[in-house]
Amino acid sequence: MGGFLNSTIARKFAMALSGLFLVLFLAQHFSINFISVFSKDVFNEVSHFMGTNFFVQALLQPILIFGVIFHFVMGFILEAKNRGARDIKYVKFAGNENSSWVSRNMIYSGLVILAFLGLHFYDFWFPEMIHKYIESHPEDAARYYDELVAKFQSPVRTILYVVSFVFLALHLYHGFSSSFQSVGWRNKYAKGLRGFTKAYAIIIPLGFIFIALFHYINNL
Amino acid sequence: MKLNLKIWRQENATAKGKMVDYPVDGIDGDMSFLEMLDILNEQLVEKGEDTIQFDHDCREGICGSCSLQINGEPHGPDKLIATCQLHMRSFKDGDTIYIEPFRAKAFPVIKDLIVDRTAFDRIQQAWGYVSVNTSGNTVDANTIPIEKEKADESFNAATCIGCGACVAACKNASAMLFTSAKVSQYALLPQGRVEATERVQAMVRQMDEEGFGNCSNTGACEIECPKGISLENIARMNREYLAASVKG
Known part of the structure; x- marks a missing residue:
């Protein structure tokens, strides 16, 4: 596998697969979070299931964390090689004439998402792990909604989340459709698929923004 | 047509290069981009200066020799043509044109605008x-x-x-x-x-x-x-x- 990952194409293939996996995870994360807009009880019930189910906690969660770390590490490896491939920069480079800003700046949108993940883990994941596995509090199935809502009482945090989701949209706008090219999937359905990926890249982050603003405004 | 050219000059593969300004006059819109460089080189020869080195061969868009980055784009602003097929009518009188070699670590510069491909x-x-x-x-x-x-x-x-x-x-x-x-x-x-x-x-x-x-x-x-x-x-x-x- 190490030898396979030495090649340019294989690295991009691995990057695409990990990206597609994270895209799937985003849809699942959004679906659960969106429930909080409609029903406190159902949100608590689903969150309790996700937070206590052995399969989710012991198998899916480590795979997800590996997927996230792999995607970022591989992104940095690819970026380092790309920067080294042009040792002397152009005095004038008209990138906008032949490509989109988002496609050329995936590393920067990715870095914003990485910073956001730091905040997100600080807000939710670390407290959750400490609550369950370090302090070993008795499980309270009704706590999840209140914990979520409490975080969006801060306008600064809400703004940080909204800005991060805008960058997530930019990252997905190029990354989702690009991943199919990297795995070699390009046929008569490619145009339709590209439309779907662009819509997904806008709708899902917009949905996350709506959830953050909904809870912030609801608590004013 | 009067133009201000900013051209990458580099003595050899190991020398440090830089952009040099070359004002050029009397350019006709029907000239190709390479002919415009020929005119400039003639003027440099008359002045006893070192001519600008650039790759070219067929001048018909077939050989792929003419590798110039023009105003930040390979082969210039027009699409589906090589540099030799680019005409000066694509530019306006008084324009500043940046001319650089194709940049890549795998394409080291040999001299001026010529790269090793x-x-x-x-x-x-x-x-x-x-x-x-x-x-x-x-x-x-x-x-x-x-x-x-x-x-x-x-x-x-x-x-x-x-x-x-x-x-x-x-x-x-x-x-x-x-x-x-x-x-x-x-x-x-x-x-x-x-x-x-x-x-x-x-x-x-x-x-x-x-x-x-x-x-x-x-x-x-x-x-x-x-x-x-x-x-x-x-x-x-x-x-x-x-x-x-x-x-x-």
């Missing part, structure tokens, strides 16, 4: 061909029926002139479009399928060894390619390579 030759030499036994038993290629659609796709891939515009346009200096065109022109034909696994592995290995960057799918290469080589070829090469990796 033998990295492409080595990729081609890695397996960019079909092995044919020429011991007297060679079968005429035309006896093998090939679907028109496949033949056209293969032909389109084969129109790549290896100019390096794809590398120059790519923010990562990736050679994926060039290599994929060479892989595709054979992968699409039954004659090329025989060695398809070995070919894609050898050519991608050589491409990586040359130090080109990764493909970020920005599509800049396809837009700037003077022959309109499609990104479809990169997807095909990805498929070919991944399938070859599974086969081992």
